[in-house]
Amino acid sequence: VLAGTTVELECLGLGEPKPHVTWSKVGGHLRPGVLASAGTLKMERVERADAGQYRCTATNAVGTVQSHVILHV
Template structure:
């Protein structure tokens, strides 16, 4: 042929780049489909990167895995193990009846053919309502100064507030 044409061969369709004077008289190059690929990303909402929950409640740690091909998302606990019964589905780790032992740093890992990336969530677990644990923190103030408590306060037994 004098013009490029599409032919089939054992490796799939090909197209002619130019006529040649020698057999097979056509130079053929395979058409290789390209698939866009991108390194995965493990996205943690900045508002939930550090979570503080009460013991006995349910917490969800969310991680969105992005990339091409779509990454597989897994969760692990840094320096420990995720306890049995914790549900992990579609990038979300759900823990019911959170215990103080569940506190720590959790790692979200997103993996695809291009690579692996990680992100982290820190989980703080406070005692159940009614616990009497009280921390101290000293602040020097003068008349007219204001201060913000560094940690949420727990309700003490028998208190009205």
């Protein structure tokens, strides 16, 4: 993606009971101002420092699953 643009990533966790979905940055932290709620990760004014691998984790009483995405800026 181009620096300065907005990025929105969606992660759907399906199951019974309904899983709790969270986002994290592998090897780092989500910077202040990044919105992560209801399975959606939204970053406004993306910077080169935002590049990297992001992990979506869905957890419920049955277990945990993860998915990864790599963001290039």
